[in-house]
Amino acid sequence: MPEGHTIHKIARDHGKLLTGRTVRVTSPQGRFAGDAERVDGAVLDKIEPHGKHLFYHWSTGEVGHVHLGLFGKFKVHTGDDRPEPRGAVRMRLVADSATIDLAGPTACSIDDPSVRTEILGRLGPDPIKPRQSKQKMFDKISRSKRGIGDLLMDQSVVAGVGNVYRAEALFVCGIHPLQPGINLDIAELEALWVTITAMLRKGVKDGRIVTVERSELDIPNGVRIKRGEATYAYKRDHCLRCGTEIQLLAIQNRTSYHCPTCQPG
Structure with a gap:
């Protein structure tokens, strides 16, 4: 499932092609x-x-x-390239500058604005957006006995965090994923918010997830960081920093990754 940075990049890129234009739907x-x-x-x-x-x-x-879910995907055709729809295209958007096809989303609907208000009311703050209040996230975590690795994947706590950013933010902050939310102090909550915000916004800028600092890799400037080298703990066999074997946990049917040395329980 795409994480928040992908959704923001889609909105930015598609917005340049469609906003302010008459659109065939x-x-x-x-x-x-x-x-x-x-x-x-x-x-x-x-x-x-x-x-x-x-x-x-x-x-x-x-x-x-639109909520893409696990299988939703967009296909963009620019200029005069308007091929016939291929596969089960749920929605086609056609403007003078582009044709955009959407297939396989979990949700795709046209609603009264009150539906948007209701959906936003269920969601936590989105760290990518400016002027978002972190207090709703802090309050939900501080009152919960659930593990922080579970809480960060709950979109009512913080919106846009998925499996990769969960693992990487907890690693950078040195927090074990099973640590109950109620046990985190304000400094740890602040560190999580700052880290998640920086990671997600960098993801929008880069168009991909790269959470490691280049200085921690033996890769020259200008050389693209490979996908397998772009994270500290997620899908690694050993911790990038200390070499300890990465441990896996099943949290809400998703695999969580952590370093037992850098993230002691």
């Missing part, structure tokens, strides 16, 4: 046809990301909602 697959008709030919005012959700603000006053 169709559903080649048919499952989105009724909703597509409601905004077909309307102007797309903006695309708003929050965590793992995308909201499409239409000139009709209605708001589209």
Whole structure:
């Protein structure tokens, strides 16, 4: 499932192609046809990301909602390249500058703005967005006996963090994933917020997840960091810093990675 940085990059890149333009909206697959008709030919005012959700603000006053889930993917065709839809395309957006196909999302709908308000009310702060209050995240963690590795994947606690950023933020902060939220002090909470924010925003800028500092790798400047070298603990056999064997835990049906030396329990 894409993490928050991917969703923000999609909103930024697609926004450049679609916002302020009249957009044809169709559903080649048919499952989105009724909703597509409601905004077909309307102007797309903006695309708003929050965590793992995308909201499409239409000139009709209605708001589209997309959640990619595990299998959702966009395909972008620019310029005059407008191929026939391939596969089960749920939504096709066509403007003068691009054609964008969406297939396999968990959610894809056109709604009254109140639905967006209700969804946002369920979500925690999105660290990528400016002026987000971290207090909601702090309050939920401080009151919970659940492990912090579980809490960080809960989108009602903090929006946009997935399996990779969870492992890497906890590693950088030296916090064991099973540490109960209620046991974390304010300094640890502040460190987590700062670390998650920096990692997610860097992900938007880079277009990929790179959490390690280049200075900790024997890789010259200008050389692309390979995927397997881009993390401290996630999917590594041994800790990048101390060499200890990385340990795996099953937390809410997802594999969590940590270093028992750098993240003592």
